[in-house]
Amino acid sequence: MGLRPVDLARRAGVSTQLVRNYEAAGILPAAPRSDTGYRQYGPEHVSALLTYRALAPGFGAETATEIMRAVHDGDEALAYRLVDAAHAALHEQRLATDAASEALAALAAEQVDEFTGPSLLVGELAHRLGIRTSALRVWEAAGLLAPTREPGTKYRRYGPEQVRDARIIHMLRQGRYYFEQIKPVLDGLRRTGSTDALRTAIAERRAAHDRQTKAMLYGAALLHQLIAETQPLTPAQQDGSAATVPAR
Numbered sequence: 001m002g003l004r005p006v007d008l009a010r011r012a013g014v015s016t017q018l019v020r021n022y023e024a025a026g027i028l029p030a031a032p033r034s035d036t037g038y039r040q041y042g043p044e045h046v047s048a049l050l051t052y053r054a055l056a057p058g059f060g061a062e063t064a065t066e067i068m069r070a071v072h073d074g075d076e077a078l079a080y081r082l083v084d085a086a087h088a089a090l091h092e093q094r095l096a097t098d099a100a101s102e103a104l105a106a107l108a109a110e111q112v113d114e115f116t117g118p119s120l121l122v123g124e125l126a127h128r129l130g131i132r133t134s135a136l137r138v139w140e141a142a143g144l145l146a147p148t149r150e151p152g153t154k155y156r157r158y159g160p161e162q163v164r165d166a167r168i169i170h171m172l173r174q175g176r177y178y179f180e181q182i183k184p185v186l187d188g189l190r191r192t193g194s195t196d197a198l199r200t201a202i203a204e205r206r207a208a209h210d211r212q213t214k215a216m217l218y219g220a221a222l223l224h225q226l227i228a229e230t231q232p233l234t235p236a237q238q239d240g241s242a243a244t245v246p247a248r
Helices: 005-011 016-024 041-058 063-073 076-109 124-129 134-141 162-176 178-194 196-228
Strands: 156-157
Touching: 005 016, 005 041, 005 162, 016 041, 041 063, 041 076, 041 196, 063 196, 076 162, 076 196, 124 134, 124 156, 124 162, 134 162, 156 162, 162 178, 178 196
Parallel strands: none
Antiparallel strands: none
8 A cells, every 4th residue: 555645744754745846846756646546655755755855954955856856767877976066066165165264364364554555446456356346345235344435436445454354255255155154253353353253164164064064974875775776676686596695
């Protein structure tokens, strides 16, 4: 007797509507229907549901969905490529965090008066950082930068402190930090000149990388099991004559 949507939902701790959504998205294989038109799920649907739920925290919902579709389509090679790409992306994030940590530690330790020289216009600062002027305006709108304005023209001007802050923001954004993570770093530097907030932000980012890696490993273990379950048997296995380990 097949499992009902509510039975499958209870196994994974989700709603029955979410189970139906997963099937429509290709996360679950298509379910056969009873004579009365009700979906009937089996053990393969339970495995697929639990695998997806394990993959999503580490790989993200979109990539996890693509992996599950590849498995159901029998495209094992694509599933492996998607897994590899996700691990490679996380590795790049780790490298970016390491680079940001090294660069920011040196930059934050510099004194503001070392950034001497005339204040910069928005285009000049953008050119120095290698970014678009629109990025500086976005950072300003987010409350991360506070340039002064020229009397009359109202042109933005970035003095030594704003140049330093812009460089810090740029490096942290390259390390995939969010605005809400960057703001306390800048606030700490402006208030006390301390790099404590910076070190905390880097440590939190690295801890997040570790949590994602653990989630990816857990999801990959269930994915490996699912692929093994869905692989067709070889002729030898079908005949019951597959090689066995000799007894000692």
